[in-house]
Amino acid sequence: MYKFSSKLKTFSIALMVIGILGVGYGFFSAPKTVEDVKEMLHDSHDSHHGGESKAHLEKEALAKIENHGHEADASHGDTDAHAEHALHQLQNRPWSALYVSVLFFALISLGVLVFYALQHVSQAGWSIVLLRVMEGITAYLPVGTVLLFVFLVLSSMHANHLFAWMDSSALDPNNPNYDKLLVSKSGYLNIPFFLARAVVYIIGWNLYRHLSRKRSIAMDSASNLDIYKRNFKRSAGFLVFFLVSESMMSWDWIMSIDHHWFSTLFAWYVFASFLVSAVTTIALVTVYLKSKGYLENVNDSHIHDLAKFMFGFSVFWTYLWFSQFLLIWYSDIPEEVTYYVTRFNEYKLPFLGMVGMNFVFPILLLINSDYKRIPWLVVMGGIVILAGHYVDFFVMIMPGTVGENWSIGIPEISAVLLMLGLFIYVAFTALTKAPLLAKGNPFLKESEQFHY
């Protein structure tokens, strides 16, 4: 049995406390009125003045009003509209920071659950000694998804403006906010249906997680393979449900933030991003538990296999990232390409930096067979991959909510610390609840003797 070390427990609680303080500070320091924003803009005006480049020529009309260089030409009303626009973005910032973290960690545990189901369905022989580690991490799923759901309900109640389509005035032809493009999508993008879908996904995932965990523990003392077979069938069923729900989830929770834009391979792209993060998390937790002497049956071949998955899924992510980018860049259709124009002009460093973190770094580090067996190299690669995929989610969500007013400061880092602390606390508490070896699995022997 694993014992949650008091050091780690204190560490996770400290992370949560620091995180809560920082998140609170983020909400506290967000501007309340247009006047605050004007003052802020005035202060930062000088530093921005000279730096405006030709990139701005490509911007949309709305962005032009924002351009500080043009402020002199703009009428008084435009300045007001600009300040109000900036106000909404700055007010969104602590919310978005929280949303990226909540979503990121919830999807990591979901990814682990999918990887777990895949091990059952593919009857993998190597990973049985890691199943309990995966079960521990997926214990975060109920917590994470409920937090996420609360967040979505708050958004639906207009506590924030992350999802522009939730503003019902956009459907009213007489309102200045009228959005013709949204009207045609309102059959799908409306609050009741949105929340109902979220409920369905969350219940579906958590149901599988709950039952598979129960069956896994029951299998420890089972005398025949009935439970194993049932688990196999349910896992296959879950994967079918997951694929459908994951596609819709990524449209709902991420793509609808930029509700004028759509991409067909987006769901796969999101999936690749959190799947590689999930495998990386499994590897990190495994290396940690192994270093504490809890996983005597895990050898460096298991680490090697996990590192191979980290490597392969990193390349898979890059493939989808680039495919989505290339097709849109190449055809350059205005209604699609604005998505990347915003990201390229205003998020250049994170947008290109994550390709380095998620592709170049892992491919050079983990291509070597020997390196994949060295725990500290896997941990180093894993941390870069996780940070890189956080940036990936950041770049997916932030441009649509805070636009050019982004930064990675106290609200963002605190939100990550808060969720990380919670994640560690929940996952490692769950690890203490059952033996770390899933004894009932028929492939256990093979897994214990696995070597590559």
Added chain:
Amino acid sequence: MSSKVVQALYNDDDVLMHAVKEVRAADHHIEEVFTPFPVHGLDKAMGLPHTRIAIAAFCYGLVGLAFATWMMNYMMIQNWPQDIGGKPSMSFWYNMPSFVPIMFELTVFCAAHLMVITFYMRSKLWPFKEAENPDPRTTDDMFLMEVSVKGNEEELTAFLQNTGAVEIKVTEKH
């Protein structure tokens, strides 16, 4: 002067693996082992060094990538920078995404083909090459270990017989 070798034939890969370990432990030099299929772990038991073909392939991949980059840059940007469908041909980076499919494929092409050719050259394989197997049964169901004779020939034969060999031949190696 040609040296003598003992050829011990085995009919089971497990026995062979065992024999290889015993022969190595007794400090006899194994010239070569012939098997009809890859025997997992045989290279380790024989103490053969790791192959470096993966390193070679990585380098070939870099060569392919460099070649593709140079080629696209020279043809599309430097030599004749035309406006083709509005693609920005003023610098390599502006038009880089459209070169990536070719850069990728040439990387894979060079890594794969040059590695295979390296393999053929290093293992001396080519068409019309004369086959080198000492006993045709080694391509079907028999395993053959060649041990060079140094010192007492009878002792070595008896030793190999004890490792489970089903047949032993002593031949001159040319």
